[in-house]
Structure formats: C-alpha cells, structure tokens
Amino acid sequence: MIEENLRVVLRSIEESRAKRKLADPKEPVRLVAVTKNHEVHEMREAIACGVTDIGENRIQEAREKFAALERDAVRHLIGHLQKNKAKYAVSLFDLIHSVDTTELAQVLDKEAAKIGKVQDVLVQVNLAREATKSGVYEEELQPMLEAVDNLLHLRLCGLMCIAPNYENVEDVRPLFRRMYEIFQRTKEFPWKTANIIYLSMGMTHDYRIAVEEGANIVRVGTAIFGPRQY
Numbered sequence: 491m492i493e494e495n496l497r498v499v500l501r502s503i504e505e506s507r508a509k510r511k512l513a514d515p516k517e518p519v520r521l522v523a524v525t526k527n528h529e530v531h532e533m534r535e536a537i538a539c540g541v542t543d544i545g546e547n548r549i550q551e552a553r554e555k556f557a558a559l560e561r562d563a564v565r566h567l568i569g570h571l572q573k574n575k576a577k578y579a580v581s582l583f584d585l586i587h588s589v590d591t592t593e594l595a596q597v598l599d600k601e602a603a604k605i606g607k608v609q610d611v612l613v614q615v616n617l618a619r620e621a622t623k624s625g626v627y628e629e630e631l632q633p634m635l636e637a638v639d640n641l642l643h644l645r646l647c648g649l650m651c652i653a654p655n656y657e658n659v660e661d662v663r664p665l666f667r668r669m670y671e672i673f674q675r676t677k678e679f680p681w682k683t684a685n686i687i688y689l690s691m692g693m694t695h696d697y698r699i700a701v702e703e704g705a706n707i708v709r710v711g712t713a714i715f716g717p718r719q720y
C-alpha cells in the first residue's frame with residue numbers, strides 16, 4: 491500500500507514539475523513523508539521504499555518514534571513549536587519548518603549554541619492571515635528574516651506556508667504564486683549567512699498545485715499513509 495501510494499505521489503510530483511511556468515521545471519522537489527499519528531513500522535516501510543525525508547509535528551511523538559527507528563532519514567519538524575521545547579527540537583530535527591516568531595528563533599539559537607550545532611530553519615508565513623494558523627504576516631516577514639539572519643547558530647534556508655483548506659483546491663493557486671514571488675525576492679536579498687533555497691508548501695490535497703507554482707519541498711501524509719487515526 492505505502493509503496494504504491496508513494497509511486498503515485500512521486501509520479502504526480504514529476505507531472506506537476508513539468509507543468510511549471512514561472513519556476514524551473516528542472517529543479518527537483520523534495521518529498522517529506524509526514525508520519526505524524528502513524529506507527530514506527532509505517533515509517534520503516536516508507537524508508538525501505540526509498541523515502542529519504544520524514545516529517546513530524548510533535549516533539550514527544552517524534553522523540554519516541556525516532557528512538558525506535560534503526561534506519562534514519564532526514565528529519566523535518568513541520569508543526570508549531572513552543573519555546574519551552576526548543577531544546578528538544580534542535581537535538582531531534584535536521585530542518586525546522588515552523589519558526590514563526592523572532593523570540594522562538596532566539597531561543598532556538600541559544601539551544602543550538604549549547605550543543606554546538608547550526609540549526610537549519612525555515613520561517614513560516616501566514617499569507618492568508620488565518621487566525622487559526624501560526625506564521626508571520628507578510629509585512630513582518632523581512633524584519634523577522636533579518637533578525638534570524640543575525641543569529642549565528644541558525645541557518646535560514648527558506649520559507650514555509652500552510653494554505654487554507656478551500657473547497658475548490660484551485661482557489662489556492664494565487665496564494666502559492668504569491669509565495670513563490672516572495673521566495674524569489676527573498677533569495678535575492680544580500681543576506682549575511684542565510685542560504686535561501688527552500689520553499690516548503692503543499693500537502694495531500696494541494697501539493698500538485700504547489701509544485702506547479704514552484705514549491706521545492708512538499709509535505710505529504712495522507713496520500714502516502716492513508717487517513718490518520720486520532
């Protein structure tokens with residue numbers, strides 16, 4: 491099941507990449523298999539099928555599952571992170587997608603310094619200004635990115651967004667297109683240490699559109715592992 495689902499997702503990503511108009515169709519897309527609320531044996535199976543990147547959204551759950559995993563993958567934190575868990579986040583994850591305040595960035599920097607790590611991070615943008623979602627508003631983005639760029643133990647690698655769940659999935663396209671424009675503009679800024687290479691957007695229901703509009707990381711759970719049991 492996982493193997494077949496994965497094949498379908500990878501094929502869809504390739505098809506969507508070929509349809510890109512603004513972004514480079516040749517630029518590859520990284521698939522993060524989102525394993526939250528799924529069992530360790532499902533993570534194992536996905537990794538055995540060639541998955542190289544896994545995503546979790548909760549520290550405690552990730553900690554237990556990673557400890558049980560023999561063969562590793564690149565680990566992504568995709569969920570909202572509380573400052574008091576920053577310490578665990580830097581010890582567990584390769585890329586943190588969900589940095590949403592300067593205060594959180596500062597705490598992560600401090601914790602990364604303690605373990606002698608430079609932590610790769612993305613800044614989460616709340617482009618649709620949804621009250622239920624975290625992320626910085628567009629007008630706060632540039633100052634926040636500059637603040638993160640100044641932190642020596644964080645390496646700013648790009649931007650992340652979670653789109654609203656529209657009834658008609660096509661309605662999300664202008665938003666993804668706008669994110670891509672912001673990403674391009676961000677790439678061109680003369681940063682001190684940041685290396686802006688990732689635009690993380692797209693989940694099961696909208697990753698095809700996200701890839702068409704220039705996402706180079708997609709975070710897909712349900713389409714690979716089936717529905718989550720809560």
Ligand SMILES: *Cc1c(COP(=O)(O)O)cnc(C)c1O
Pocket residue numbers: 524526547568569652692693694695709710711712713
């Ligand atoms: C759960 C989650 C996903 C994956 O969602 P699916 O709809 O199952 O693909 C992606 N990104 C974030 C931030 C998530 O929390």
